[in-house]
Amino acid sequence: MRIERTRFHDTVLAVVVAAASVALFVLYTPEEPLAEEGREADGFGAVLVVLACVPVAARRRWPLAALCAALVPQTSLALLGYGPGVAGLPGLVLLYSVASHRGLAVALGGLLASMTAYVVGTVAGPARAASWSDQLVVAVVLGAVWGAGRSLRLRRAYLEELRDRAARLERAHAADTRAARAEERSRIARELHDVVAHHVSVMIVQAAAARKVLASDPELAGEALSAIEHTGRMAMTEMRNIVGVLRTDARAELGPQPGLKDLPALVEQMREAGLATRLLVEGEPRPLPAGVDLAAYRLVQEGLTNSLRHAGSGATAVVTVRHKPRELDVRVEDDGTGGSGVSPRSGHGLVGIRERVALYGGILSIGPLPGGGFEVRARFPLKDGQ
Known part of the structure; x- marks a missing residue:
């Protein structure tokens, strides 16, 4: 679904860029003739302009291939004398796409291709050679567009690294939480066992002694039963203290550990x-x-x-x-x-x-x-x- 939306947005962008480029191509009229061999805007030139804009629709899927495909009709326009060879709007859009969606090596290749296409169109075309200031402006524009694309890519990579780091920290925190819970369960189990096992063992021995002397010495048996009662109360008190610590809706009567x-x-x-x-x-x-x-x-x-x-x-x-x-x-x-x-x-x-x-x-x-x-x-x- 997301891929379909991306293709639709790029197609719409290609249509907008084509409309703007054709309008500039038709309305642009130099003050002086570019050269004797130069040509005025016509239908064939408009077709070349549209062909240069079509690859914009694939700018995110195949950015470098789209840039190279757009540079062919764009350079042809300069070689046929339609313009001074300055990089047009589709070339700038695709250069930005290559810089923002591909690695450094591919991005540098796209920049080199754009520079080469401009130089070929300027040197080999019939149009009058542009001044050094104009050439410098073109170079600055191409470098600025490329730099903006690289800046966006680096920002994306930085944000992605932050998200990955946050995810790793969250996983580490979850693992630490599970380990802490396991350790706490083990500690509680030890405390409960120590309390219960000790007091119950004492009660079992005292109950066995009371049973043996119950008929012969009722008074001694009564003392043993009292001791059992006392031990049981102690066990219950300690268990309440341990369980009370675990409850969030009740206050435990805390006391010093033995x-x-x-x-x-x-x-x-x-x-x-x-x-x-x-x-x-x-x-x-x-x-x-x-x-x-x-x-x-x-x-x-x-x-x-x-x-x-x-x-x-x-x-x-x-x-x-x-x-x-x-x-x-x-x-x-x-x-x-x-x-x-x-x-x-x-x-x-x-x-x-x-x-x-x-x-x-x-x-x-x-x-x-x-x-x-x-x-x-x-x-x-x-x-x-x-």
Whole structure:
């Protein structure tokens, strides 16, 4: 559809240029005879003028070929003595089209062809030689038309480059947005798993203990059920905080993220759930980056949760936190049956721990201990002053 409109517009332009050129050809009367061999305007000359204008209809499809086709009758007019050989209106239109729609080499070829046609018509024609000032004017006009066409082409190329650059930036922005969304989904999944898995594991162990002593010791069973209720409320509170952040139409009750300062409460919770747990802190505690502090807490939480689920009854877990000058060493180990191969201790929680530790450039080691038991250990590098 666009091509058809372009052809129609070029055809209309060719008709307008032909009408204007014929009118100038008929009405132009020099003050003095051009030469004895010169010819006045007649029907044959008008036909040549029209033939020079016909290629304008193909100026965008074949601009150089159209220019060469127009120069033949135009030069013939000069050679037959109809005019002084000055480039006519169709030649200027086609020269502009070549310069604005083709590359530099083709555009220079079009300019050279126009100059050559003018020189041939001026030198070989019977008309009186034009003055140097007239020849200079013709050269300036041809150069100006060619330069205007090249300027338009360069402007088009510049605008096209801007559009391409904008499209590339938009695609890059879309890719970054997708990557950010994927990372955010992964982060939310880690947080939800850490919260739900830990609290549900504690509730399962406490529920199992309450079921065993329900008949023999109702009071102890009631304490276990109270602990289950308390743990469930904590899980619901943390889940509401996480989900509330995701909602745009509700305000979440935000609070500080847990860190190493909350390890005593976590250890006490694990003791109440039935896992004998000790906390050892070595070195001088100091402020840590928020991300490292949270990652270390989640590692301890996941390690203790796995010990609670897999270490077996009577197992003991030890949490060791070593503050070194340029490193934070966090270790969770137990003496249960997890190292015997009965329980491999793998799942989404440990995958999330690997992602957290890798995010901050840490080194993670997970596996059974030589003498029995299981270990989860991470070493986080710290910069000076952290």
